[in-house]
Amino acid sequence: MTDLLTAAQMRAIEQAAIESGDVTGLELMERAGQGVVEAIFEEWPELDKRGASPSRSLTYPRPDEEDPLRAVVLCGPGNNGGDGFVVARLLREQGWEVAVFLYGDLEKLPPDARVNYERWLELGEVSKLTLPTPTKREVSKLEKHAARPSSSQGPDLILDALFGTGLIRPIGGLKPALAKLQIGSEADADPWWPRVVSVDIPSGLCADSGRILGDEGVIVGAHLTVTFHSKKRGHLLDVGAQFCGKTVIVDIGLSSPSDLGSISRKSLADLHSERRLRRVLSQLVDESGLPQNLSKASFGHKYSHGHALIMTGGPGKTGAARLAARGALRIGAGLVTLGVPPAAQMEVSVQVTAVMLQRVESADGLSKILEDERLNALCLGPGLGLDRARDLVPVALAAERATVLDADALTAFADDPAALFGMLHENCVLTPHGGEFALLFPDIAEKLKAVPIKGPAYSKVDATREAAGRAGCVVLFKGPDTVIADPNGRCSVNSAVYERAAPWLATAGAGDVLAGFITGLLARRFSPLQAAETAAWLHVECARSFGPGLIAEDLPEQLPRVLREVGS
Numbered sequence: 181m182t183d184l185l186t187a188a189q190m191r192a193i194e195q196a197a198i199e200s201g202d203v204t205g206l207e208l209m210e211r212a213g214q215g216v217v218e219a220i221f222e223e224w225p226e227l228d229k230r231g232a233s234p235s236r237s238l239t240y241p242r243p244d245e246e247d248p249l250r251a252v253v254l255c256g257p258g259n260n261g262g263d264g265f266v267v268a269r270l271l272r273e274q275g276w277e278v279a280v281f282l283y284g285d286l287e288k289l290p291p292d293a294r295v296n297y298e299r300w301l302e303l304g305e306v307s308k309l310t311l312p313t314p315t316k317r318e319v320s321k322l323e324k325h326a327a328r329p330s331s332s333q334g335p336d337l338i339l340d341a342l343f344g345t346g347l348i349r350p351i352g353g354l355k356p357a358l359a360k361l362q363i364g365s366e367a368d369a370d371p372w373w374p375r376v377v378s379v380d381i382p383s384g385l386c387a388d389s390g391r392i393l394g395d396e397g398v399i400v401g402a403h404l405t406v407t408f409h410s411k412k413r414g415h416l417l418d419v420g421a422q423f424c425g426k427t428v429i430v431d432i433g434l435s436s437p438s439d440l441g442s443i444s445r446k447s448l449a450d451l452h453s454e455r456r457l458r459r460v461l462s463q464l465v466d467e468s469g470l471p472q473n474l475s476k477a478s479f480g481h482k483y484s485h486g487h488a489l490i491m492t493g494g495p496g497k498t499g500a501a502r503l504a505a506r507g508a509l510r511i512g513a514g515l516v517t518l519g520v521p522p523a524a525q526m527e528v529s530v531q532v533t534a535v536m537l538q539r540v541e542s543a544d545g546l547s548k549i550l551e552d553e554r555l556n557a558l559c560l561g562p563g564l565g566l567d568r569a570r571d572l573v574p575v576a577l578a579a580e581r582a583t584v585l586d587a588d589a590l591t592a593f594a595d596d597p598a599a600l601f602g603m604l605h606e607n608c609v610l611t612p613h614g615g616e617f618a619l620l621f622p623d624i625a626e627k628l629k630a631v632p633i634k635g636p637a638y639s640k641v642d643a644t645r646e647a648a649g650r651a652g653c654v655v656l657f658k659g660p661d662t663v664i665a666d667p668n669g670r671c672s673v674n675s676a677v678y679e680r681a682a683p684w685l686a687t688a689g690a691g692d693v694l695a696g697f698i699t700g701l702l703a704r705r706f707s708p709l710q711a712a713e714t715a716a717w718l719h720v721e722c723a724r725s726f727g728p729g730l731i732a733e734d735l736p737e738q739l740p741r742v743l744r745e746v747g748s
């Protein structure tokens with residue numbers, strides 16, 4: 181499952197399953213609670229007293245063999261709280277001591293949550309936390325139950341079942357309580373104690389956007405988040421991943437959204453994965469497992485793999501374009517030419533070998549060499565310089581070749597983005613980082629920056645879709661949560677968090693290589709969306725393959741290995 185769902189889509193999937201008569205809401209809640217307990221035991225086998233599983237925890241103090249394990253379960257006013265009551269019951273049935281707190285009014289609990297509240301009442305009591313701001317007395321009681329081991333015997337686990345996909349307002353009223361438990365933010369979260377598990381999503385985080393609701397930034401910081409059926413966008417976008425800890429998906433027996441007529445394919449956002457991209461990646465690698473451009477068998481004529489033209493800046497400013505050129509060549513463009521102003525010709529010619537070089541002084545020069553129809557993919561922006569960008573971009577776009585605009589080619593139009601949008605065509609790819617995005621789409625960036633006071637909050641998926649619609653071409657909005665959208669609303673997320681984290685990618689020139697990868701794939705006649713998606717995925721894989729110490733030059737050199745692995 182690679183769909184990244186919104187809260188509304190998840191509700192629609194759940195509703196369809198219930199309406200089909202295959203399952204009841206109560207059964208889904210039971211499966212969810214069971215899934216959470218299984219995931220906890222999988223993560224911390226020393227907490228699983230059902231069998232004699234070995235303790236493998238190096239991070240936490242071993243539970244005392246004599247004493248029962250202890251949990252504090254925080255339930256909220258909706259079905260997320262209902263899941264919490266199920267977990268409380270299942271742990272209690274295994275001999276745990278469980279202190280349960282309900283944040284909200286009992287009378288307003290939805291029916292399934294209410295049933296599980298009642299079931300829990302047969303085993304233990306529920307302490308009240310007044311909504312929106314628990315009283316001092318209530319917070320003291322909570323603190324007593326969750327005291328740290330240094331002061332008295334503390335819990336082995338704190339379960340956050342306060343809010344899930346239904347969060348619609350900030351949870352500022354919980355700030356004092358969460359602070360006392362020391363689970364009130366990522367910064368506060370002590371890696372040693374206690375184990376904090378969030379049901380579905382850390383409370384305070386918007387499931388659609390990965391943004392924290394409210395200007396106080398109140399949120400639970402979890403070590404483990406257990407979600408259901410599929411990841412939600414909030415687990416990956418914006419700051420989401422920083423608060424989820426490890427995120428585990430539990431299958432609760434629901435169908436995939438594509439089986440539901442009520443959810444249009446266009447409203448979904450895909451998560452990039454090798455499995456998802458396999459069909460396009462296979463175009464890069466032949467049967468022998470070799471990248472096609474390295475394999476003589478499939479190497480027809482070099483022009484059959486396209487000819488990319490990448491424009492450089494002036495003297496001392498050519499490195500970025502050279503990085504892009506190397507990327508385009510490695511990803512398999514048949515030929516790559518650097519378009520160089522005469523003053524930088526010497527500098528470039530001593531640094532390139534397989535990459536070719538052509539003098540391009542100005543707009544006239546560019547339009548002349550674009551008479552060669554074999555130049556089928558252009559890249560403008562890396563190190564180009566703003567004046568040169570303003571001069572060359574209109575000519576490049578008028579030629580209607582597949583074109584990547586990055587860096588200076590975007591910044592050059594900060595004063596008049598509409599002028600750029602008027603020239604763009606559907607074979608373009610814009611690759612802004614946050615700053616460049618804000619220059620071209622200031623109103624959209626503002627929506628993404630303004631503190632969200634209600635959920636679901638405007639997300640990077642919404643922003644990139646809106647930008648692509650306005651630009652009339654593919655927009656790749658960079659970050660650890662890169663979002664790629666086309667003007668028709670198709671959208672995907674290339675995530676570099678959790679197991680795909682690649683912090684080394686934040687290095688000078690990495691973006692230039694990405695622009696080159698996309699250009700190379702466009703030369704190879706990938707569609708703009710496929711080129712952007714495939715390049716973004718490979719870019720992260722190259723960084724992961726190299727590891728710490730990575731500099732931009734290493735990225736293209738990792739490609740053969742990454743492609744070989746994809747082909748194997």
Ligand SMILES: NC(=O)C1=CN([C@@H]2O[C@H](COP(=O)(O)OP(=O)(O)OC[C@H]3O[C@@H](n4cnc5c(N)ncnc54)[C@H](O)[C@@H]3O)[C@@H](O)[C@H]2O)[C@@H](O)CC1
Nearest residue numbers: 194208209212258259260343344345346347348349350380
């Ligand atoms: N959708 C599904 O298929 C399933 C959902 N389940 C659980 O149900 C959850 C969703 O349940 P709900 O839709 O009831 O949503 P939540 O349990 O997240 O909470 C919604 C309730 O809280 C209120 N609320 C929202 N923000 C508030 C705030 N800041 N302060 C006070 N009250 C606030 C809402 O008005 C609503 O009453 C999921 O996250 C998941 O844990 C599971 O039981 C299994 C199946």
Ligand SMILES: [K+]
Nearest residue numbers: 340343379381
């Ligand atoms: K939660």
